[in-house]
Amino acid sequence: MKKFTGKGVYGAIAMGKISVFQKQDTLIQRTSVKDTEAEKARVEAAKAAAAEQLQAIYEKALKEVGETNAQIFEIHMMMLEDDDYNESIQNIIDTQKVNAEYAVSITADNFAEMFSAMDDAYMQARAADVRDISDRIIANLTGNVAVQEDSGEKHIICADDLAPSETVSLDKDKVLAFVTAHGSSNSHTAILARNMNIPAVIGVGSDFLKEVQDGTEAIVDGFTGEIFVEPDEETRRRLLEKQKADEEKKRLLLELKGKENVTRDGTKVNIYANIGSVDNIGAVLLNDAGGIGLFRSEFLYLENNDYPNEEQQFLAYKRVLESMAGKKVIIRTLDIGADKQVDYFHLKKEDNPAMGYRAIRICLTRPEIFKTQLRALYRASIYGNLGVMFPMITSVSELEKILAICEEVKAELREQGVTYSDTMELGIMIETPAAAIISDRLAPMVDFFSVGTNDLTQYTLACDRQNPDIEPFIDTHHEAILRLIEMSARNAHANGAWIGICGELAADTTLTETFLRMGIDELSVSPAFVLKVRDAVRNVDLRK
Known part of the structure; x- marks a missing residue:
């Protein structure tokens, strides 16, 4: 038996034969031409x-x-x-x-x-x-197009790396797992593997492909990032038990559909879903989420070749609200910049875009774009239970400007005889240390906070989350991050606001009890994690 270790990007276990993905290496020769x-x-x-x-x-x-x-x-x-x-x-x-x-x-x-x-x-x-x-x-x-042989069997696909098109082109029904010698957990291939629910391990190292060949028996542990080639009986037995336990756990989670998100001592917690498109609503309903805690409105801008107009945005927001049938929907205003670039915004090249001209900073300096979005949101608010939150807040003065623009938009709509909901909640994202530290000043001005732990982590630890070389230094459980979240929760409740978490940490069930003891009211996660988090909540007893 040989053991290799990489980084697991989708937690599940696969057992079967290896199929080495062969790219068609074409030797490109330079030849002279007349025509x-x-x-x-x-x-x-x-x-x-x-x-x-x-x-x-x-x-x-x-x-x-x-x-x-x-x-x-x-x-x-x-x-x-x-x-x-x-x-x-x-x-x-x-x-x-x-x-x-x-x-x-x-x-x-x-x-x-x-x-x-x-x-x-x-x-x-x-x-x-x-x-x-x-x-x-x-x-x-x-004419040298790569074609993988189809034996009709499922295989563990092993490759040096896989391009996104290669990942999707493979027949999902014939793939047990992905293992690549190289690659980053932030790569498109890793993201696609996660969304295809296929066990995947990346970055195993160049030596791996020298040690395997087609037909070799292997076990992939996507939880630990381990690959066992020609496993011994003890390893096979241990991982088979682990696989069965995982499948049983997933089956039991399905039984939680329709159950309340309530701790053993009776504390209710809202569990919502994060989505990036109107097309993801089906996944929200299928996984029994109580609402949408983060709707990334920038998809409307990323999909377009020009600024989406008010009517286009209004129809998209209206569709989400109507589809959710009165369940809470929190829409984040435009969050363009950093790793999300849109050509027609003509943003300048920045040396440090994560800390640059992005999100609310664009909205406040290009108010015509911001007001168009706000008009669409207020118009849509009568079709459901809408909340709107603003990203990348760092100061009271920013929030004052935002609220003043909201009042301007409402006044314009009233003057035009356009109806909107007076009960629409307004909130901000706590994703900068500055916002957390002055959360006592910000809380009286809004209805809720939503903690964006992805950005809060990178700003607190000075670690660019897009840089794979920094991954070893990113401690998402760092005491400083947890203290900032707890401080924000305390200040929210002291001023009559509620608080949720919509970043990746919301799905980390090792922290669920910690968050509930801080007083977190809502956890918003990818749709696939809703039932897992519900299970964790129902096993917490805050009396102990």
């Missing part, structure tokens, strides 16, 4: 074929992982038409009089190197996207 126009025409034909392939992959991803996660393939389609990328290919063909395959390969190398050298972790990740689309164009040029 450069013919070579450029070949590139256009290969790009057209790539666009059709990517459209098919996008539609498959849409069904399996939802619209938000499928957007990466829309980005790939856009990159196919990028002017700089295409001009580089054409220029190499024209000036060097070389074959199309070579021109695409050199352009891919140059662009990938350029992205990799950038300081922004989000932009660094685009290097893999450039290589993915370039490999697809080259495969179409050479």
Whole structure:
């Protein structure tokens, strides 16, 4: 038996035979050509074929992982038409009089190197996207398209790394688990694996692929990040018991549907769901969430080629509220910037975008965008139980400006005879240490707080959460983070406001009791974690 260790990105156990994913390595040779126009025409034909392939992959991803996660393939389609990328290919063909395959390969190398050298972790990740689309164009040029053999059996797919398109293109019904020698837990492939509910381990190391071959028996433990190749009987027995216990736990969780989120001593806790698109509402209802604790409104901006107008936003918010049939829906206002870039916003390149021009800072300096969104939200408020929260707050003066703009919008609507709800709650996200520290001043001004633990962690610990090299230094249970949350809870309740947590820590059931003892009123998690958190809440006794 041989044991390898990486980073588990989806907790589950898989047992079966290994299938090594073989990329079609195409040796690109430079050849001289006389007819450069013919070579450029070949590139256009290969790009057209790539666009059709990517459209098919996008539609498959849409069904399996939802619209938000499928957007990466829309980005790939856009990159196919990028002017700089295409001009580089054409220029190499024209000036060097070389074959199309070579021109695409050199352009891919140059662009990938350029992205990799950038300081922004989000932009660094685009290097893999450039290589993915370039490999697809080259495969179409050479006719060397990768096809995995289909034996009809399920396999543990092992690879050096997997591009997002490769991950989605694999038949989910034939995949037991993913194991990659390289990769980051923030990569698109890791995110897709999580959303496909497939056990996955990344970053096992280059030696791993030298030690395995097709048909080798293995066990993947996605909880611990361990892979056991040709496991002995004791290991097999132990992990089989662990697998059965996990499956039993998931089965028991389903029995919690329709049950209350109440501790053993009778304390009620709201458990809501986080979503990034209107299309995710089905998952919220399927997993029996009590409401939506975080609706990321920026999806409307990310999907558009221009600023979404008031009517488009109003219809989206109205649909969410009507679909939730009176259950609480909390919509976060525009949170663009940092790792979420939109071309038509024309944001400047920043050395440290996570701490830069983003979220509420954009809204307050571009009030026309902010007021359009607020008008749509207030108009939609009569169709359900709406709460609105503002991200990236750091001062009382910011909140005063926000509330003043809200009053302006309400006055305009009244003057125009447009109805809105007088009971719509307004809240802020506690995601900066500054907001937590002055939460006693902020609480009297709002109805609720929602703690964004992802950003609160990176700002408190000075750790860029987009940088995979920093992962060993990120302690999400750090005393400083927990103290800031507790301080915010205490100040919220002292001033008549309620408080929830909508960041990743809300789903960390090792902290559920800690949060409830702090007085947290609501936990908002990914839909798949709702029942798991409900189970944790129902096992807490705050009398002890």
